[in-house]
Amino acid sequence: MSDLLERLRGRGWRMTAQRRVVAEVLNGDHVHLTADEVHARATAKLPEISRATVYNTLGEMVSLGEVIEVATDKRAKRYDPNAHRPHQHLVCDLCGQIRDVHPTGNPLTALPSDERFGFTISDVEVTYRGLCPNCAAKA
Ligand SMILES: [Zn+2]
Numbered sequence: 001m002s003d004l005l006e007r008l009r010g011r012g013w014r015m016t017a018q019r020r021v022v023a024e025v026l027n028g029d030h031v032h033l034t035a036d037e038v039h040a041r042a043t044a045k046l047p048e049i050s051r052a053t054v055y056n057t058l059g060e061m062v063s064l065g066e067v068i069e070v071a072t073d074k075r076a077k078r079y080d081p082n083a084h085r086p087h088q089h090l091v092c093d094l095c096g097q098i099r100d101v102h103p104t105g106n107p108l109t110a111l112p113s114d115e116r117f118g119f120t121i122s123d124v125e126v127t128y129r130g131l132c133p134n135c136a137a138k139a
């Protein structure tokens with residue numbers, strides 16, 4: 001899995017201390033954080049970082065195409081550093097954990113032509129829901 005900080009540096013992004021903290025918070029596999037969660041974690045590393053800086057930095061990373069916005073629930077947009085490998089999401093209904101998953105077959109071509117209404121389809125978003133093993137064991 002490619003490193004978000006390396007990718008941003010490779011894009012010529014000016015790495016300030018504040019930007020670095022936001023990138024560090026978002027770096028990793030299966031990371032899907034709301035802006036508020038990013039802000040809370042960034043504050044733990046850099047107490048003076050403002051919410052506005054976090055929001056602006058997230059917006060820049062999305063504009064660069066190195067972070068994607070995902071909407072797996074109705075509450076808040078989440079930020080996902082897995083921007084280069086197309087994937088869908090698996091969400092636990094109880095604890096809310098989100099995994100990146102890769103369904104077999106191409107979901108873009110899975111829609112029959114008579115269901116396309118003449119559209120040229122460019123993207124697809126599928127959210128699989130259920131219970132993770134921990135929550136299933138408790139339920
Ligand atoms: Zn769970």
Ligand SMILES: [Zn+2]
Nearest residue numbers: 080082087100
């Ligand atoms: Zn994801």
